[in-house]
Amino acid sequence: MSDNLKSRRNVRVRYAPSPTGFLHIGNAQSALFNYLFARHYNGTMVLRIEDTDVKRNVPHGEDSQIDNLHWLGIDWDEGPDKPNPKYAPYHQTERQDLYHKYIMQLLDQGLAYKDYATEDELTEMRETQRENGDAPHYDGRWYGRSEADQLEAEAKGLKPSIRLHLPENHVYAWDDIIKGHVAFNSDNMGGDFIIEKSNGMPTYNFAVVVDDYLMDITDVLRGDDHIANTPKQIAVYEALGIEHPNFGHITLIYNPKTRKKLSKRDKETLQFISQYKNQGYLSEAIFNFIAFLGWSPVGEKEIFSRDELIKLYDPTRMSKSPAYFDQSKLDWTNAEYIKKLDLDDMTDRVLELVSEGQSDLAKQVQGLQLLDLRGFTWQVCKIYQSEVHQLSQIMEKIVWYTNILNEHIDYNQLNRFDRDETVSVLRSFRNQVQVLQNEGVARDFNQVIQAVSIDTGVKGRNLYFPLNVAFTGVQSAPQIDEILHLYATNTIIALLNKAITEM
Ligand code: GLU
Numbered sequence: 001m002s003d004n005l006k007s008r009r010n011v012r013v014r015y016a017p018s019p020t021g022f023l024h025i026g027n028a029q030s031a032l033f034n035y036l037f038a039r040h041y042n043g044t045m046v047l048r049i050e051d052t053d054v055k056r057n058v059p060h061g062e063d064s065q066i067d068n069l070h071w072l073g074i075d076w077d078e079g080p081d082k083p084n085p086k087y088a089p090y091h092q093t094e095r096q097d098l099y100h101k102y103i104m105q106l107l108d109q110g111l112a113y114k115d116y117a118t119e120d121e122l123t124e125m126r127e128t129q130r131e132n133g134d135a136p137h138y139d140g141r142w143y144g145r146s147e148a149d150q151l152e153a154e155a156k157g158l159k160p161s162i163r164l165h166l167p168e169n170h171v172y173a174w175d176d177i178i179k180g181h182v183a184f185n186s187d188n189m190g191g192d193f194i195i196e197k198s199n200g201m202p203t204y205n206f207a208v209v210v211d212d213y214l215m216d217i218t219d220v221l222r223g224d225d226h227i228a229n230t231p232k233q234i235a236v237y238e239a240l241g242i243e244h245p246n247f248g249h250i251t252l253i254y255n256p257k258t259r260k261k262l263s264k265r266d267k268e269t270l271q272f273i274s275q276y277k278n279q280g281y282l283s284e285a286i287f288n289f290i291a292f293l294g295w296s297p298v299g300e301k302e303i304f305s306r307d308e309l310i311k312l313y314d315p316t317r318m319s320k321s322p323a324y325f326d327q328s329k330l331d332w333t334n335a336e337y338i339k340k341l342d343l344d345d346m347t348d349r350v351l352e353l354v355s356e357g358q359s360d361l362a363k364q365v366q367g368l369q370l371l372d373l374r375g376f377t378w379q380v381c382k383i384y385q386s387e388v389h390q391l392s393q394i395m396e397k398i399v400w401y402t403n404i405l406n407e408h409i410d411y412n413q414l415n416r417f418d419r420d421e422t423v424s425v426l427r428s429f430r431n432q433v434q435v436l437q438n439e440g441v442a443r444d445f446n447q448v449i450q451a452v453s454i455d456t457g458v459k460g461r462n463l464y465f466p467l468n469v470a471f472t473g474v475q476s477a478p479q480i481d482e483i484l485h486l487y488a489t490n491t492i493i494a495l496l497n498k499a500i501t502e503m
Contacts, residue, residue, distance in 0.1 A: 050092050362395060401483070
């Protein structure tokens with residue numbers, strides 16, 4: 001199979017979201033593997049909007065898909081915004097005539113038929129089947145019925161749905177790019193299935209075939225929740241007398257705690273791409289992380305750029321077994337990407353989150369109305385770049401350091417040290433910065449710390465821990481001299497006074 005894939009030409013793949021919700025990590029995973037497939041084989045990536053389930057479409061569902069795909073760096077060559085006249089339109093609701101043409105063809109050939117059974121009748125049919133211990137299925141009651149029967153139903157005002165007739169005991173099989181050989185028997189597929197609803201809308205299983213065929217799609221990569229749909233689609237291809245594309249069913253993402261498919265009810269796991277963005281995950285990191293949900297290259301390395309992933313991508317290395325969502329790995333990946341950012345770039349990204357104001361934290365930072373927000377943010381990034389795993393943690397630090405005088409600091413921590421020594425360190429520091437302030441000299445906090453050490457004779461932990469607590473609230477703070485640059489001298493003095501009185 002791999003050789004066959006490697007020699008592939010004119011690859012055309014598609015990502016085909018239904019705008020029934022916002023871009024979810026599962027959608028992003030399908031989009032991403034289609035993207036890698038298209039780019040790896042120098043093929044074409046198509047974006048098609050499957051919007052026929054009009055009642056389930058949500059406002060801005062399509063925009064959310066598009067904006068978040070852009071954010072992830074997934075682009076496409078054809079889609080509603082980049083129509084290729086040969087294949088347009090790219091919204092299924094605008095392709096009704098095309099579906100209808102093929103429906104008529106199947107009706108004329110007797111391969112599909114009208115079903116006038118009412119909802120109540122079908123419910124009753126399924127209940128009886130269940131009572132008899134049978135799997136619910138359509139029993140073919142309208143297959144081969146006379147024109148007179150049809151006219152009678154029409155006269156009653158009944159609107160038919162259209163079903164595809166499945167031959168008995170027929171095997172629908174395919175060599176799945178990911179799962180290997182898969183086969184279904186037509187006797188176990190729930191009976192003749194609907195291809196056009198009574199409201200005239202095609203069903204997913206029909207529209208997707210017509211579109212994939214007319215759009216010359218060569219490879220269909222989608223979530224493995226669609227595996228049971230594939231034999232139905234192959235049945236449509238066979239009925240239409242056309243060849244089906246290759247299929248590859250991508251493993252779904254699972255919650256490692258429940259060991260079940262990640263569901264929107266799993267509140268502790270972020271699932272929408274916009275949430276990752278607003279928490280300060282980098283799009284490159286999310287891209288890298290998702291690429292490993294259901295695929296892995298040879299070797300142990302886990303951090304790869306988009307271009308490296310495109311080059312390395314090999315569909316034969318897609319995993320058959322569930323992909324577990326590993327939050328600590330996501331955080332580790334993001335931290336690795338944050339560490340590599342240029343400080344100005346990191347600052348820009350934090351400021352973008354702030355200005356978009358999509359989280360409470362971002363709104364809090366906006367509310368601080370800092371005069372030099374950029375300078376402050378840059379400094380916080382400098383101090384914490386190697387420690388944080390989400391950019392939202394930088395926003396937390398901005399809020400904390402700006403409000404430091406109102407934050408609760410546990411001064412009991414200072415009781416671990418010799419009281420007289422600690423007080424003398426804090427007082428000496430206060431004197432030193434007051435002198436600097438009075439003389440209007442630039443503040444070099446390393447020098448101040450050295451001077452305090454000489455003045456008090458206190459060194460090492462006994463010197464640094466009290467200063468850390470006084471200025472940051474914690475005993476082990478990174479780079480105290482850099483942190484002090486976040487404060488006005490008056491704030492430094494106020495913090496020292498507070499520590500001295502409250503310890
Ligand atoms: N609209 C379908 C979905 O969102 C697409 C499935 C497919 O790729 O065929 O699940």
